[in-house]
Amino acid sequence: MNAIEVRELTRNYGKLIAVDKVSFQVFEGEIFGFLGPNGAGKTTTINMLCTLLKPTSGKAVLCGHDVQTHRNQVRHCIGLVFQDPTLDEYLTAEQNLRFHAYAYKLPAELREKRITEVLALVDLSDRRKSHVRTFSGGMKRRLEIARGLLHNPKVLFLDEPTLGLDPQTRRHIWNFVLQLRQQQKLTIFLTTHYMDEAENCDRISVIDHGHIIALDTPEKLKDSLGGDVVTMMAEDNDAAARELKEKFNLSPEIQNGHITFSVPRGEVFLPRLIQNFQEPLISIGVHRPTLDDVFIKLTGRAIRDAEMGEKDQMKQMMSMRMRGR
């Protein structure tokens, strides 16, 4: 049985289709990454999977339970860490966890033992009785992860688990997530728009404008680009691109004043290019493909650029929702 089965899941906000007939499966025990710019439909999808939002149409099954007809069963088998903090800052770490234990019907004899366990897991044992408002951002996130795990869920949702954290804390959280998967046989479903973090996933699906446009392992996605990525800047980018097309039979793209294209074995290709190139060059570089490159290839733009446009769209969507009420 797959941990998550999604078939033609759709959600509209008025006329705007936030998620459009999305289908995918998440296997048990894998880290599944959901990638895309803000407003691409990531959070809408997660909200539907965790029973916070009703799908307009389609079906989603988690751990064998339908999200529409068996909400409570689904809620019992998932743990959630949201993008925005959802802790009660005026309570202590322990009180937050205890509330969660009560809410998820953890048997009384297990309760305190589990609280001790999860606090140890996230290195917060010594802060058990501290008020959450005294915690740093990273500590809060860790406490939320601990809380998400308290009731032994089968699937853990992490919505942008490292958003707004400093690089060191981000690394810390990631080490922790990877360690967690080894120890707990947990399925992890996470969204991120940090491409470097997505590399840690077993499989990645890229979502844009409510559609899934790719789904594979990070390795295969990068291989699909066909080799290494060359980035160069010429005095006349258009002329240089034309020359690349004609002389080397490549398909270069111009973006932000840079020309990019993929070639197999870039380190061998580069000397040959430089010897034979007519147009004056300013700079040239080659790197192994990253998921960023994959994203550019798939959507025709970098994830950062995409965000700006999408944010406006998001705002528009929100105001449409407000007016709808």
Add this chain to the structure above:
Amino acid sequence: MTDIIRGTWIVSYRELLRFFTERSRTFSTIFMPLVFLAIFGAGFQNLIPNLSPGVDFLKFVYPGIIAMTVLQSSIFSGISIVWDREFGFLKEILVAPLSRSGIVLGKVAGAAAIALMQSIIMLILAPFLHVELTLLTVVALIPVVIIIAISLSGLGVLIASRMRSQQGFQVIIQVIIFPLMFLSGVFFPINSVPSWMAVIGKINPVTYGVDAIRQIVLGKNISAAGGVMGESGSQLGVTVFGHTMTAGQDILVVVAIGAVLLALAIWSFSRQE
């Protein structure tokens, strides 16, 4: 059903936990009624003559202040929902396997418990204000206070169920709370005001809460006043269509209005996604 009960107790448990950890809130909750009593009781005491034999203004206003305290803390309790929505904790509650009605009832139960605590403080102060209370009166008051608190918390939760900002909630609450408070017979007998005001007062659910508490606290003094006033019924009570309400009837009105408000609150809260 067990889901509803579980939801109710968990949410009310946290509500109380929060109440006691926030010292400023605990303090103001206890302090507010004292201020009201001091101003309206001691301040107006010497300006306003006895309303009827044996009932001076302080005695008249004392039950009203209890009701007002309950009104304030009950309606205001809704703010914790708005607070939770603003700071994200509501999401933690909403994704938990708890029933939506249980969550609403838990908020209401927590609010009722806090309102009850306030009224008990007021009851403890009675001897200092020369209001005579028997143990029986106190025992009779407690369930009445709880009923009023539950009904009015229903209104608070109903308003809060879809609000997104605390400021917005506070503005609306102020607009609602003032007419409810001043047109309820807390400060003047509703039977002795201009008829347009009396009509509004008699639509106001708080009026019946105030009257029920007042009848229980003043007991024989009200009926004595009634005797003086003759057939038109008690000057201090509430007369609807020529009928002077008894405490029991008052409570029935509060229960009925409360049931409607609670049902609406649960409906409105459950509808959100």
